[in-house]
Amino acid sequence: MTRLFNDPATFTEDMLAGFLDANSGYVAGVPGGVVRARETPPGKVAVVVGGGSGHYPAFCGVVGRGFADGAVVGNIFTSPSAQEAYTVAKAAAGDAGVLILSGNYAGDVLNFTSAAQRLTAEGTAARVLFVTDDLASAPAAELDRRRGVAGDFVVFRVAGAAAEAGYDLDAVEKVARRANDCTRTLGVAFSGCTLPGAQTPLFTVPDRRMGVGLGIHGEPGVSEAALPSAADLAAQLVDGVLAERPANCAGRIAVVLNGLGATKYEELFVLWATVSKLLAERGLTVVEPEVGELVTSLDMAGVSLTVTFLDEELESLWRAPADTPAYRKGLVGLAQEEGGSRLRSQAVQDDAPVEVAQVPHATPASRHAAAAVVAALNSMRTALTRSAEELGRIDAVAGDGDHGRGMVKGVTAAVEAATSRAEHGAGVATVLTAAGDAWAAKAGGTSGALWGAGLRAAGERLTDVVPTITAQDVSDAVRCGLDTIVTIGKAALGDKTLLDAALPFADVLEAAIGRGTDLRSAWNEAATAAHTAALATADLVPKTGRARPLAARSVGTPDAGAVSYALCVQSVLSTRTKEQVG
Template identity: 55%
Template sequence: MTRLFNDPAAFADEMIEGFAAASAAWVQPVPGGVVRSTRAAEPTVALVIGGGSGHYPAFGGLVGAGLAHGAAMGNLFASPSAQQVHSVAKTADQGRGVLLSYGNYAGDVLHFDQAQARLIAEGHDVRTVVVTDDIWSAPSDRKEQRRGIAGDLAVFKIAGAAAAAGYDLDGVERVARHANERTRSFGVAFTGCTLPGARAPLFEVPPGKMAVGLGIHGEPGIDVVDVPTADELAALFVEGLLKEAPAGAGTRVVPLLNGLGGVKYEELFVVYRAVRRLLAERGLHVVEPEVGELCTSFDMAGCSLTLLWLDDELERLWAAPADAPAYRKGAVPQQERVDVPTQAEADAAIASGSAESQRTAALVGIALDAMVDAIDTAADELGRLDSIAGDGDHGIGMRRGVHAGRDAAQAAIAAGAGAGTTLTACADAWSDKAGGTSGAIWAAMLRELGASLGDDAAPTRTDVAQGCSRARDAVMAFGKAQVGDKTMVDAIVPFADTLTAGVARGDTLTEAWSQAALAAQTAADRTADLAASLGRARSHGDRSIGTPDPGAISFALLTRTVEAVLTESQEQPCSGA
């Protein structure tokens, strides 16, 4: 378990602060993560990596000469927000373009893509290579859906070396994609991991058993088998990965035997002796292997094996020198110490809303206070639900998001904002602090609702219904989820549709909202009968049956919370129809 922490909600922020202070020879903190504190003599393409915290040395420990130029570091097991990625990438860009690279998880894709779009609009040349090395997370005919685990290091090292060698952005992107195509990983675990402040692990493995095919975010494995001997585990790894060998891959491989946090180096060495022998018996030549903690999962007792199949170019780049806090190889050329100037995003001036819209904004503030209380009460249970087939971070992310959103909204209200500006401020803060898929989804919904309500007049019932319908459409557009995929969309769609129908019948907003909240709760409860087909839980298929989707449950909870506020409020939240 994790024993040393202060406020669990502040753990990631305090960890990043301490890491940057301890690693000042390599990195310096910027809003959203870290960038290099040194620079080569000539500008290069900038490699920006990132993901949730809890995986050290990924991601901050891989920032340094010959590797990454910056790392966006999210909350525990949650993707960094689009604001964080934007901040790090903008700071790291040396004028030759930016390659974003990260593991293939829904929240990371949403936030990195949003950041990339914003950077491109600002004039930066930005590309993306998503790592998809985990053979257990999707079949070979759907490799693009696989998640990224310890194979991240192989792709990052190749891309970072290419940038250091002077490749242009096209070239860095090309070799990173090539490395990803030639990288395969396979992981197992003997115990789950425990997040700071949690009373129990995210999942448990029965004594004497081993979970096969786990991820790096506390996701449980795909299967449970008896604990093998070290040699038997090596054989399981090697045979599984060689079945997935890329076409025309050749005979030179880099093995990366990775400890997930609770397996000692000595144990890894015992396993590696058999890995090397088995690879040799299959006619493969090992090149510069790595054994140790490369991508962890807090205190999880487990390990994974990654194989990177080399060609001449990849071998040259893999062997190139690197110097980062947690990864060093060879001797890098002399680097110049730099203090990269960073600027916090300027706070936009708050425009005053009309008196009517300010009254609606005040009601939004009351609703957000109630939402904070509801999520604080439900956070542990939301985390438990998420741990059944996911990574267990939903409660933490929702708590960080709703608190940040409430605080930003209250500041906007105090400055005289109308309802639209208040909701937009809430959305930006929620996304920034929550990260993850749910952070992106809630931000999108709040922005659309804010745009519909505006700042100039008291919104009508129709404005609210249209805003919720726009929120539904926005979430479905960027997340690609449909009703039945076992996601938050299963609750969002019936809520928005029922609200719209009620308003069209002439119901008051409170009446229509009450019926919509009931529809959302009913639909959320029914997700227990579904098998997940999107998100991190997708890898576990039928394992999710019997447990409702935590995102749908939290959405329904907050719609019921707002219903109570509307019912108790003496203010008329809307004017007319």
């Protein structure tokens, strides 16, 4: 379990501070992650990698020559926000564009795509690539639904080496995509890991059993089997990854035998002795294998085997020199001894803080509604904080257990942003959009992106200068927020997502207001419907997807996103605004 921390809430920040201090010759901190200590030289494509933390040395540990130019570092097992990805990529980018890579998880896809769009709009060419190496997470016919696990390491490495070799952005992206196409991973878990401050592991594996097809965020395996001998496990892993050996495979492969954290090097070497023999028996030549802890999951016990079927170009990139805090090979020098590029002249700054004093003029009605929004967000924060652990527990059944923490991070940031605007006389549109932006920036993950965009859209439906705000306006704003969530999240009713609570809520709210019910009663009726619908998601067979390849196991448990949505809209009913108090 994870025992050493100060405040669990600042674990990632504290970890980053120590990492940067210990590796100051290699890396510098920027808001949202790290970049190389030296600026990206003119003409060089920047390669930015990232995702949630808890996977060291993935991925801040591989920022350096021959590998990444920057790493976006989210909270433990949680996608960084779009804002964080944007800040890191912007700091890393030189004049030749940036390729942003992560594993294929819904939150990362949403947020990294959004960051790339913002960079592109600003004139910096930016692409994204999401790694899909995990065999266990979807069938071969649905490659793009597979998640990224230890294969991330190989694909990121190929992209980094290509950029170092002077490839242009098109060429870096092309060769990285080919590396992803040629990479397969199969993993097993023997025990789960425990988040800092949590009392129980994200999942458990019975003694002398193993979970087959583990994820790297505490997601349990797709099936369970008796713990085999090392030799038998080697055979299972080799059979698994070679099942999708391409017909045109030249017979040379890069291999990563990865330890998840508590399965140690001694055990990995015992396993490797048989893996190596079996690969040779299949006529394959292993090129510079990596046997070690490269993509971990805190102290989870488990291993994964990754194979990349190489062509000549991929092989030369795999073998290229690298010099990073955690991964060094070939003829390279210490980062601080480089002469080619400049040391960063100063710490990169976050976006300038909003001048809250300069909020747009607002009518009394809009300011009144803004105060109600602040009060509602405070109620949501109280409710979510109280239920964070339970939400995490529900989420861990099929996912990574981060839902409760992410929601609390998001709503807390939203409360702060909204409060500071409202105190300066902002109207409801300004307050809601600021709350949404702050939520998305701080929470990360899929839910952070969706709630942030939803609140922003709701705010944009309203204005700061209306003479009055009606119940219909509120209902319309809820619907606008929901439409945006549907558009971004690409889910539908019945997919076992927050929509299964949110859509009934919006429908009932609209209908009640249409019948002339007052807002408070209508909201009460709608919240009750959302609550019922959220609990009913327990019966749903979810659509599995990038974020939740194992969601099928959640049958019998309600969806964490739907439950937290219902919780939020219910909590608003206990809100007392100043007017109501007065």
